[in-house]
Amino acid sequence: MKPTTVISFLGSTLDASKFGPSRWMKWRPSVGLCMHEDLRVDRFLMIHGSAHSRLAEYVSEDIASVSPETMVERHVIDFGDAWDFEEVYGKLLDFARSQPLDPDVEDYLIHITTGTHVAQICLFLLTEAHYLPGRLLQTQPRRGAPDAAGTWSVIDLDLSRYDSIATRFASESAESTSFLKSGIETRNAAFNTMIDEIEQVASRTRAPILLMGPTGAGKSQLARRIFELKKLKRQVSGQFVEVNCATLRGDSAMSALFGHKKGAFTGAAGDRPGLLRTADGGLLFLDEIGELGLDEQAMILRAIEDKRFLPVGADREAESEFQLIAGTNRDLARCVSDGTFREDLFARLNLWTFSLPGLSARREDIAPNLDYELDRHAQREGERVTFNKEARERYLAFAMSAEAQWQGNFRDLAASVTRMATFSPKGRIDSEVVATEITRLRRLWSGSTSIASKDNVISELLGENALANIDPFDRVQLAHVLETCRASRSLSEAGRTLFAASRTKRSSTNDADRLRKYLARFGVTWDMLGGG
CATH class of the missing domain: 1.10.8.60 (Helicase, Ruva Protein; domain 3)
Incomplete structure (x- = not known):
């Protein structure tokens, strides 16, 4: 059985008492948790400030008298302001990193009964993040007759162990994903998995999200549902601002996105806040972001990273704290190669990328x-x-x-x-x-169905060089065959659809083989088409 180490703050109030026999009638958390027959404490890491060194020594002596096997290690941490969350968390993080904590060698219990509320919260966060690799320990006085030991209980942060909590979490997660799907009971397994992932990302981060997919696949509606979900969870305070970047051209694009000052250009009769500032505290959806010019892309990148941008004609920067969702029907990686989309902006957007199927x-x-x-x-x-x-x-x-x-x-x-x-x-x-x-x-x-759209179907699969070597006469037929194959569950089903008329005039049919040979003329296999 591994030894047990308790990490705890000294309770400047709860652990204090008058010296004398009467102190053994009072519940003192640090002393009491070492008095339980069913909890062996081998090592006690006591955190306290310099001002409470005498109390720490006094409590350590009482722990030694009730539990001689417990080794008390006192660690002095002084806080300039014990209620300053940033300071307390930072110093406790330094403490955690300085300790040789090995969960394979020892079991750790993080005592969160003593210390200020800020200290207790910080211990909880450090335990949840595994900087302190243990379980949370709570102690409390026993109701009724005076009892110096009190009671103790361990909180396991693995919520799956708590059936009612796990069930409720699963139920609320399912409600959130259903909300993102507008309550539609979708049956496509890949799409449902993707929506589950989007729900987790949308609920846990404010990082940019990139939604890719063909026009009409539902990018705009999904972006709005993400905003409404975050609003229900009180994760945004601002509004939803949607911009179709394909409608922004020239100088008006800069003005629409970043705003302008009065007199910045001819026709600027007054100040304009701009859409980025309008989205402050909320969510900005830039649909068809691939249509933006390179200058606008550069300013969008800075606005994402620094939350600052310069309105047209202004000499002072504006600020806006927003979450960005970008939508596009373009292949942005190819746009980067073509020089029409900034590589650094694509890298920033490409953290959470989801492709919506048609x-x-x-x-x-x-x-x-x-x-x-x-x-x-x-x-x-x-x-x-x-x-x-x-x-x-x-x-x-x-x-x-x-x-x-x-x-x-x-x-x-x-x-x-x-x-x-x-x-x-x-x-x-x-x-x-x-x-x-x-x-x-x-x-x-x-x-x-234009010739250009037919060519796109072929070039996406075989590349531009292969497309150039196929006669225009063959391109139309090949594109139709490829679209039919992609919409079919098997090569045989695609063959039956494509040869529906001629197959009735043949004594024997092998539509799959006939289709396979046709595709082979152009170097295409069924596997290349994704198997349906």
């Missing part, structure tokens, strides 16, 4: 999001619209198939639901309305 990559989440959009329509229009069973099944069959491209992601889904609800004045979406909407979506997606 709707086509989360087809199992279409059904719960469909219900969510119907609820939003009811709140917005004051009228509840629902599907009949056949219509819902037909719409979901199309929406979850490889044919549905969802190029605008959740924006496409929201618009689709709005159209169907609008054309269902009796409150029921039927099969005829669904059929019309499917036709509309097919026409919409076929007309919006």
Whole structure:
């Protein structure tokens, strides 16, 4: 059994008493915890100030008389102000680092009954951070008859040991992640894991967060939900400020972001605080941050690191304490290579980076999001619209198939639901309305697929050099094949979709092999596509 060491402050009030037999009728925490038969204290590290050296010697002698096996080590730490949190924590941290504490050799109990409230809090924090590698010890007088020993109990900071606390923490964490998902019961495992991580990051840090993903994937809504969650937890006092950086151009970008002084330029009729100062104490969401110019990027970097920036035309810097969430549909690493995005800003943003998948990559989440959009329509229009069973099944069959491209992601889904609800004045979406909407979506997606977007699909997978060696005639077909493969669960499923017409005219079909050979012409394998 390992020896036990107690680390404790001397109680200048609780441990004090008149010298004489009467002191053994009084509960004194430092002496009392060494009087228990079920708690052997081998070493007692007593912390006290110079002014209480006589009391420390007196208490040490009493400990020796009741527990001869206990070795008392007195450590003098003087505080200029015992209620100054920064000073007390700093000196106790130095003390902890100076001690040869080895939990493999000794068990440590950190006594938090004596000392000022500030000292007790600091001991708790140092124990929680493992600078003091032990468990917390509490003592208290026994109720009823006088008892010099009192009672003792150990607080284990491993909250998983406390079933009711662990259950409550798990429940509140689940509520927070559900809040970030707007209450939608999403089924995509990767997305749910990502939201769990975002909840932990958002709740525990004010560092910048980078949300990446295609347009319409929900970056703006997630940023706002993060703000609202932090506001519920009283972690922000300011407001949510959203900026679409794609709309900021030239001198107006500097003025909009950082503000300006009256007369700074033609048309500056008055002072303007700027969006960064408006976000003071709150959360600033810079959507499409990759669209900012290099000068604006440099000032944003300084504002993140120093919380200071210079408004246009000002000779004094302004301050703003905000948390930044940045959103982009660009590959910022590639932008850094191209020289259009600052490497130092990207490094600062890239601490907590989360990539939001598009709707086509989360087809199992279409059904719960469909219900969510119907609820939003009811709140917005004051009228509840629902599907009949056949219509819902037909719409979901199309929406979850490889044919549905969802190029605008959740924006496409929201618009689709709005159209169907609008054309269902009796409150029921039927099969005829669904059929019309499917036709509309097919026409919409076929007309919006440009050559440039097709080229992007290929270049993302094979690179610009490979793209340059593929004829334009082949690019359109190859891009469609790649998109279908990515939306399919297997090579066979993709083959059945792509060869749906010709396979009915063949006596034997091996769509997977046929597709595999086509992809091989361009150096593409199924594994390169992520396996569906």
